[in-house]
Amino acid sequence: MREHRIAAIPGDGIGNEVLPEALRVLDRVGAAHGFRLAATVLPWSCERYLTDGAMMPADGLDRLREHDAVFLGAVGYPGVPDHVSLWGLLIPIRRAFGQYVNMRPIRLFDGITGPLRDATPRMVDMVVVRENNEGEYSEIGGRLYQGTPEEFAVQQSTFTRRGTERIMRFAFELAAERSGRVASATKSNGIIHTMPFWDEVFGEFAAAHPDLSTEQLHIDALAAGFVLNPARFDVIVASNLFGDILSDLGAAVAGSIGIAPSANLNPSGSHPSMFEPVHGSAPDIAGRGVANPIGQIWSGALMLRHLGHEAAAREVESAIETVLATTDARTPDLGGTASTTEMTDEIIRALPSA
Numbered sequence: 001m002r003e004h005r006i007a008a009i010p011g012d013g014i015g016n017e018v019l020p021e022a023l024r025v026l027d028r029v030g031a032a033h034g035f036r037l038a039a040t041v042l043p044w045s046c047e048r049y050l051t052d053g054a055m056m057p058a059d060g061l062d063r064l065r066e067h068d069a070v071f072l073g074a075v076g077y078p079g080v081p082d083h084v085s086l087w088g089l090l091i092p093i094r095r096a097f098g099q100y101v102n103m104r105p106i107r108l109f110d111g112i113t114g115p116l117r118d119a120t121p122r123m124v125d126m127v128v129v130r131e132n133n134e135g136e137y138s139e140i141g142g143r144l145y146q147g148t149p150e151e152f153a154v155q156q157s158t159f160t161r162r163g164t165e166r167i168m169r170f171a172f173e174l175a176a177e178r179s180g181r182v183a184s185a186t187k188s189n190g191i192i193h194t195m196p197f198w199d200e201v202f203g204e205f206a207a208a209h210p211d212l213s214t215e216q217l218h219i220d221a222l223a224a225g226f227v228l229n230p231a232r233f234d235v236i237v238a239s240n241l242f243g244d245i246l247s248d249l250g251a252a253v254a255g256s257i258g259i260a261p262s263a264n265l266n267p268s269g270s271h272p273s274m275f276e277p278v279h280g281s282a283p284d285i286a287g288r289g290v291a292n293p294i295g296q297i298w299s300g301a302l303m304l305r306h307l308g309h310e311a312a313a314r315e316v317e318s319a320i321e322t323v324l325a326t327t328d329a330r331t332p333d334l335g336g337t338a339s340t341t342e343m344t345d346e347i348i349r350a351l352p353s354a
């Protein structure tokens with residue numbers, strides 16, 4: 001039986017509730033498809049930071065390197081600033097392992113009422129491809145003259161040709177496998193150095209792929225489009241900052257942030273990729289067993305696909321779709337009363353192999 005070594009990091013808050021449930025689904029599917037996930041559970045979290053002064057041990061990255069994939073719950077804890085979990089765990093992993101793609105599928109499932117309600121065309125099925133390693137989220141910059149009227153802050157964005165080309169390549173290849181449409185998020189009217197460069201590289205890829213339908217939209221118009229007519233989009237390629245904003249907006253349009261999955265991919269496979277739900281640790285509902293497990297389970301399906309188990313991944317996605325379309329099982333974020341475990345049980349029941 002084929003075995004995959006998975007580094008499972010539940011993290012904080014509801015991460016501890018949804019991650020074990022997702023593993024339950026994946027184990028079940030693996031047994032039916034002839035593979036096994038050997039999960040090493042690593043208690044790396046903001047809670048660890050509070051007791052030990054670091055989110056992960058000093059050799060943390062080396063330990064992760066020995067695995068085929070990282071499966072993460074969520075990190076974040078009241079009183080611990082967000083930049084601690086970001087720069088103490090997520091960003092080091094994304095960068096050390098060359099996870100330059102952040103892929104976030106967005107679907108409005110049948111049986112879910114999004115905030116746009118009847119105004120939303122049903123066929124919302126898109127993927128935000130966010131550049132994950134460079135762009136606006138940089139360490140370059142600083143503050144000067146603090147406490148004086150002349151105080152100012154500067155933050156430098158970096159867009160390399162290599163980094164921009166590789167995210168475009170991933171987006172165009174994904175669009176070719178899907179419905180053949182790719183939209184680029186830009187703001188070259190206001191950001192006059194980096195964004196025209198981004199547009200130029202997008203234009204080169206568009207010219208090289210005459211078979212694909214391409215368009216470039218300013219981020220403000222694109223955000224409005226997500227609300228007014230999300231069904232027109234398929235693959236959206238965006239910088240680190242724009243992709244971050246669009247994927248949360250997309251998750252909201254699709255009904256609940258509790259559903260949305262994400263994959264931090266190193267497409268070459270030279271280092272492990274990382275799979276995590278879009279939502280955070282949700283301290284407001286943590287410990288009550290009511291978190292929606294779908295975001296974590298769907299992230300698990302993306303992990304199976306990355307590990308080469310396309311059929312198994314599809315089974316998990318179809319089970320989610322079936323449960324939402326044909327049963328009343330809903331966690332409170334979707335207006336129901338099901339617990340995290342009940343929701344997971346329902347999804348397991350909907351697996352063809354169950």
Ligand code: ATP
Pocket residue numbers: 014074075076082257258259278279280281282283284285290291292293295331333
């Ligand atoms: P972070 O800083 O880690 O992103 P956050 O507070 O900004 O945390 P979330 O933790 O995602 O963001 O929480 C945002 C809101 O969505 C909260 O009200 C939370 O309860 C809700 N939420 C998040 N994830 C889920 C889930 N899986 N099921 C139900 N509700 C959720």
Ligand code: MG
Pocket residue numbers: 280
């Ligand atoms: Mg947040």
